[in-house]
Amino acid sequence: MTTATSREDTEALAKGIIEGIHSFVESEVLPLEEQYRKILADERLLFRDDGRLVDEIAEARRNIRRKSAAAGFYAMLAPEEIGGGGLPSSVGVLVLEAIERRYGPGRLLIGWSNAFLTMTLIASFVDGPSHMFLSAGEAVRQQVLPSLLAGEKTICFALTEPDAGSDAWGLKCKARRDGDEWVISGTKQWITNSPYAEHAAVFAVTDPELVAQHKGGITCFLVDAQSPGYQAEKVLPIMGHMGSDCGSISLDEVRVPNERIMGQVDQGFQIGMLGISEGRLSIAAGCVGMAEWALDRSLEYAKQRKTFGVTLSEHQAIQFMLAECAIDIFTAKQTVVRTAELVDAFPTTGRLPVKEISIAKAYSVEGAERVLDRAIQIHGGMGLSNELPFHEGFRIARTLRIPDGTSEIQRRTIARQLLRGDVVF
Ligand SMILES: Cc1cc2nc3c(=O)[nH]c(=O)nc-3n(C[C@H](O)[C@H](O)[C@H](O)COP(=O)(O)OP(=O)(O)OC[C@H]3O[C@@H](n4cnc5c(N)ncnc54)[C@H](O)[C@@H]3O)c2cc1C
Incomplete structure (x- = not known):
């Protein structure tokens, strides 16, 4: 297993992987994005009448998945015991954050977009090899796992x-x-x-x-x-x-x-909850990245757009919105990173951070929704325009309040843990 013993080690390990992913995206994905630019930009061309992707885009996604697997990225969050990369959770969350921060929403060949919650670059428990497969018997390991690890099948x-x-x-x-x-x-x-x-x-x-x-x-x-x-x-x-x-x-x-x-x-039931717990933290990490992406764009825009003779960034109302975004993002990120550390420590502590995973999911998703909402407001009419993908990010953040446990169910889980005596913070 790839180990990371301190925050510095974790960040260094994540940095190397993130750089590798960026160069993979540049060489393998961006040319396809360019090739299919027209289709990707228009859902009337992207989806068939039955709501499935048209063949060339489905095939492009499959190809990226296979290549990502061959490059060692696709199954990197899956445990080594089943043939995955065995990346610690604390590194995994930084990688997911970085992908969403750099590419943002609206990039169907890369991350969350067009109501797709599966990513071509990295497998999750809803589409590929994950910790759930630790419970797989010999037949599944031999007949099914190899093609999942290779990104051939899902x-x-x-x-x-x-x-x-x-x-x-x-x-x-x-x-x-x-x-x-x-x-x-x-x-x-x-x-x-x-x-x-x-x-x-x-x-x-x-x-x-x-x-x-x-x-x-x-x-x-x-x-x-x-x-x-x-x-x-x-x-x-x-x-x-x-x-x-x-x-x-x-x-x-x-x-x-x-x-x-x-x-x-x-x-x-336990196997299902294992998958869902993994999903909750991955969603939280992706939401931190998507919120950062929105804040990055908002800062850029606020510094160049002028109203009443000054840039937006000079209006206190805009500054406050930017600051509120930073509060949401910093809090969400620390929650996600700390929770991932607790997950990695499970083999030694024996304590699964159930409460913290729910806090991370609820806070990061709701925080991302608030940040996307402010980003739209800061961009004015352009924020609503289909030309910019804020609407896509907003829809994704809103969507993510439902799957892998709704926000209410996360609060129910947190409260139950508190009432059982888990009051460690
Ligand atoms: C985009 C998307 C992708 C999904 N992907 C998957 C998937 O891959 N696999 C899968 O199995 N499922 C998946 N789901 C299903 C998802 O997990 C469920 O939609 C979710 O668990 C909520 O269930 P429900 O829709 O039946 O709502 P309900 O359970 O009927 O809840 C309705 C409302 O009541 C609230 N509520 C329910 N119980 C309580 C309570 N005890 N206290 C307070 N409030 C409560 C809920 O929070 C919600 O607001 C997906 C859903 C969506 C939208």
Whole structure:
């Protein structure tokens, strides 16, 4: 495992990786952005009628993913035990922050954009190899993992259902055993990357009594999207976009071999929470970067745009907005960095920073939304214009208050931890 022992080591390690990513983007991604500039700038050309990406852009994203994997970036946050880069969380958050800060929203071939929450450069638990795969058995490690690590194929994380979102104990999707196989039936909704994934980590009820007691009873199955009865046809466009990478899945008597169970039967809830915890911190880190991107643009603009004979930066009302952005960003960043350190320390402390992960997710996402809102205000009419991607950043920040636990669920988690006696800060 790549280790980092102090903040200085962490920052030095992150700096080298970030420089590598920037040169990768320059040589491999920017030429594609230029080639597809017209399509990327117009959702009427970008999305098909069914909300999926047109073939050339889907293929460009696949190519970048493969090349990023070959260059050692794509799976760098996944643990070494499954063939990933084993990058400590404290380095990972700095890398994610740097990507969003440099490239900002509206760059579909790089980061969050056009209602896509998957990144081509780096895998997350909703589309590729992650810590969840530590629980994978031999069959999954041999049959599925290599193509995920190579960026050839992707997964989706299928927990949410039409009647079970925040309350995962309300799952209705069921799996029953039939010899060496399981038969799964149910519907999944709001599943990121489901329109594109070759495999799905499907969470299904295997023991309703345990589920009723909130003591287990949910199992995680790695299902092939080609299996008879599996359908991921519907894309769910969001936030005014003409498509997204989010969709619904129906499973009608889908047969899955026993060897495709992730972890133990009835113990899937913990696996899901592991993935979601990882996702919460990654979202938080990306939001810090996106907020920094917006503040960078706002500072530039405030220094050159003049009203009433002086630059915007000389008006105290504008200065206060800039300062409020800095307060949000600094607070969010320190929260994310400290939380990542606590995650890295888990093997020695045995303490999973549940409360801190929720604080980081809620604060960074809500902070990014405030910063994007101020950036739009500082830019006046231009802030609203489709020419600048502030609207995109604002929509992303607003969107991120829902997945991987809504802001209310983060507060619920924080309060529960406090009431259990976790009052360490
Ligand atoms: C863009 C996007 C991508 C997503 N990607 C995935 C994915 O890849 N995989 C996946 O499985 N799911 C995914 N989701 C689903 C997401 O995790 C759920 O939407 C989320 O958990 C909320 O569930 P819900 O939409 O059913 O809302 P509900 O659970 O019905 O909640 C509705 C409202 O009530 C509030 N609420 C609920 N319970 C409480 C409570 N106890 N106290 C206070 N307030 C409460 C919520 O905060 C929310 O404001 C995604 C969602 C979106 C929008």
